[in-house]
Amino acid sequence: MPTQPTPRSHALTAMAAMRKFFQAPVLNSGLLWVLSDEDPLRQCRGCGEICELLRWGEVQRRRESTFQGSSPPRTIHSNFLELDHCASKTGCDTCRTLRRAFLLEQITRHDAERLRHADNQWPICAVLNLSSSGDCDLALTIKSPKAILFSATVHLSNDARPIGQTPKEAPSGPRSNLNSLRRVVDGCHRHHECSSRYRWSCRNPTWLLKILPNNRVQLIAGPPEAVDYVVLSYSWGNPATMPAAQWARIKGAGTKTINGQPVPERLNPFPVWDLPETMQDAIEISASLGVFYIWIDNVCIPKGTNWDMEASLMHEVYGNSVFTLVASSSTKATDRLLYDRQAWTQRGKACPLRDMWWLRNIPMPLDRVRFESPVSLRAWTLQEERLSPRIVYWAGQRWYWSCLECQVVEMGEFDWVSPVADTTPRSCPQRFLELCRSGDEDLLHEEWLDIVEAYTRRDLVAPRDRFLAIAGLAVRFYNAKAGNGGTVITEDYLAGLWKDNFARHLAWSVASAVEPRENLRRTAPSWSWASLPLQVQTRTKAPFKPSEHFKFIAVRHVEPADADTVLARTNTGDPSTDFINRGRAVEERGRGVKVVEVQGRFRRFVSEDALEISWDSIERKRDGRPGFDFGAFPGRSLYARNEVNGSILSKDAHSGEVVGQLDYLTPTDEKPTHQYTPYVQVGDEKEIVCLELGELAMLLLVPDHSQGWPESYQRVGVAIGYANRKGFFYGCETRNVHLT
Known part of the structure; x- marks a missing residue:
């Protein structure tokens, strides 16, 4: 009879089988x-x-x-x-x-x-x-x-369960957990001060979509009493990269009018599938959260509407909403928001390795969703975000919530929930609204410069909307400055810049010179960033200390010619109404500002006897940083130009150099250019003059002979931070010049 295996041999046999x-x-x-x-x-x-x-x-x-x-x-x-x-x-x-x-x-x-x-x-x-x-x-x-x-x-x-986890919450699945989002929205409404602090008024948008049963909606005039509504912020998409039929469907979703009124097909209930997919799913999300009104720009601004007036009301449309739904997951309006999300199609569990390490997925930072999603490339969505007290970012695999008091990310299996913030972080999307409320003038101006940087890199389907797409931000900024009870209001909106800190606002620069023929000089003056082509990276945050010699004198030309009558229309006799209307009127007039007169120290940028040299002959790398070596040109005044990025250098014989940045490159072909093309031709560098803005900041200008104003100049660039030549304007005359 064979010997019975010992327990040890049982174990060895089992282990061998398992190994095999x-x-x-x-x-x-x-x-x-x-x-x-x-x-x-x-x-x-x-x-x-x-x-x-x-x-x-x-x-x-x-x-x-x-x-x-x-x-x-x-x-x-x-x-x-x-x-x-x-x-x-x-x-x-x-x-x-x-x-x-x-x-x-x-x-x-x-x-x-x-x-x-x-x-x-x-x-x-x-x-x-x-x-x-x-x-x-x-x-x-x-x-x-x-x-x-x-x-x-x-x-x-090293912990099996991270501290931030909330085990009571049901894990995410392929479809978004709208119940948990609803609790977040309701919790903000009940426990936070977002609504009471930041709601602009009790006025509804001019038109709203009412969500009805059985997948139907209806366009209605905004009710006289305040109602809860959601706003959709989304990207229409690029018509050049999508089938023509899709773009036609997106454009066709717009509400047509007859004799100034929306067509009956919209005033009567109609099926949601008449609208593109992003809008359909936004309507379903809104209804699932218990909100039965929604505002969608393409549908709720009927064709033929006074677009200028509607654009200047965006601070109300977004400020009064329950929340703004940002379609971060969509590249175009025909993309779905609701679908099976691949990250959650497989169940997971806490994963240990080496008895001591636990692998954890972590949420993508909200700032990445904000700044890298397709919707962030659309110019209109910038003010939609910055004017919204409460925002839901609908990303591809999870949603994010942001209000003034907390930020929350949809929780999945074994993931963290982002902590509630005790104070508003600097990167908070609602920072602009918070500064408007607090009235900190210096920080408010810095925030506007941040807005400019974020705005200029974005695209517009219609470049003529350059100012309209930030009109709501401009109105809100002005009302923040003018709403402090003062009787003398000095602030004024000047083609995207602000008068009270005009020198600082003039000191914007491009990261690298751009193609000149794509500029928007017909829309804005050369000194405004709004005259740049679309999708240009700008810089606005260089250290700045204003010059005591710089002074804003006056606005000298506004288009249309009757723009000054805009302000006269604000006097209705109702102080609250006049206050709101004045902000809109200041913004409307500011779009048309073309010529301003300023005063400051003034001189040539390049000396008359300066020798032109190549950029390569003097550029040297020092400790990995760009620098210059002038040893081959002792005792000579010099100037050089980098044709690759538009940098331009000027050096007087026995002084340090100044390096400026031109706004535009020189065209490389022979195509004709129109009179508004503001670039410096090769060989014309000695025509550049400069106007001091700050202790280490100047405008680079060339004479503008197309204007009838005396001492007229158009901007061609800027120089900032020339520490090697702090005395560049020492002893120079102070002049009044017109900037065009």
Whole structure:
């Protein structure tokens, strides 16, 4: 009779069988399971590579407890499709965490789909980052030979459950958890002061969409009593990159009029599917949250409406809403908001490695959603965001909530909920509204300059709307300055700039000179950033100390000619109405300002006897920073121009240099240019004159002979921060000049 196996031999037999099972290839996957020494969970080879990184980190920490640095990279999977297969077919919890990390970094649905595209299947690399505080994270990248295509971050914790988790909350699923969003919205309404502090008035928009049962809606005039409504902020899309039929459908969603009134087809109930998909889903979201009115610009501003007046009311439309729904996940108005989100189609669980490390997905920062989503490239959406006290950002895989008192991110399995802020952070979308309320003039002007930087990089379907797309912000800014009870109001709106800090506002610059023939000089004067082409990166925040010699004199020309009568229309006899109307009138008049007279120290930028030299002959790199070497030209006045980025240098014989930035490049072809094209031709550099704005800031100007004003000049650039030549204007005459 054979000897009975001992318990030890039972265990050895079982372990051998398990080892054989785990080492068998997974059918059609290209993966090989291994039995990990770190944890009894099944783990793939990628998990083993991560464990090697963790071992490396543990060794560094044993040597030095405050060690900070990054590990060598390790390849953990051949591509995303392999990672996706491992996560879905084999149930590897580590791979599910990594897969979700990549998906959560994608702002739009299209971005998430790109992860699976055949052209994007490249190795996934991981690097362990250790900080001196003891925190660590896993930086993941998908790299092609040319560039990093995708990146993601997974946090590593020694705690099984992070402090910020709320176990009572149901985890996210493929469809958004609207119940949890409704609790957030209701909680803000009940417990925060957002509505009482920042609601502009009790007035509703001129037109609203009323949400009816059975998937129907109806355009109605704004009721006389205040009602709760949602505002949709979205991107129409680029007509050049979409099928003509889609653009026609988006444009066709606009409300037509007969004799100034919306057509009956809109005044009577109509099905929601008559509207593009983004609007359909926004209507469903609003109704699911218990709000049965919604404002959508294309539908609620009927064709033929006084567009100028409606644009100047945007601070009311957005300021009075329950919240603004920002369609961050949409690239165009025919994209869906409601769909199965890939990050949540697979259930996950807390994932331990090496008995001490837990992998955690972390929310994408709200600022990335704000500044990198397609909607952030549309000019109109800037004021829609900055004028909204409460905002829901609808991203590709989760929603975010932002109000003055808190920011919340939709919670998923084993994820954090962002903490409630005790104070308004600097990056808060509602900072502009908060400063308007507090009335801090210096910070308010700085915020306007931030708005300019964010606005100039955006696109417009109709460039003629350059001023209209920020009209609501201008009205709100003016009313913040004028609403302090003073009887003498000096502030004035001047083509996108503000009079009370005019020198500071004039000191904007372009990051690099741009094509001159795309400028908007017919819309705005040369000294206004609004005259630049669309989608230009500007800089407005350089340190600035105003010159005691600079003075704003007066506005000398406004178009249309009867613009001064705009202000006269505000005197209705009702102080509250006059106050609101005056802000709108100041903005309307400000759009037409073309010529201003200013006073300041004035001189040539380039000396008459200066020698023209090439930029390459003097540019030198010093400690990795750009610098200059004038050793080959002792005792000579010089000037040079960089034809690549528009930098221009002037140096008097025995003084330091001044480097300016021209707004426009010189055209490289022979095509004719119109009279408004404000660039300096090669050989005309000695015509440039300069006007002091601040202690280290000047405007670069050339004579404007097309205007009938004496001493007329148009802007061609700016110079800021010329520390090597602080005395550039010493002893120069002070002159009155007209800027055109």
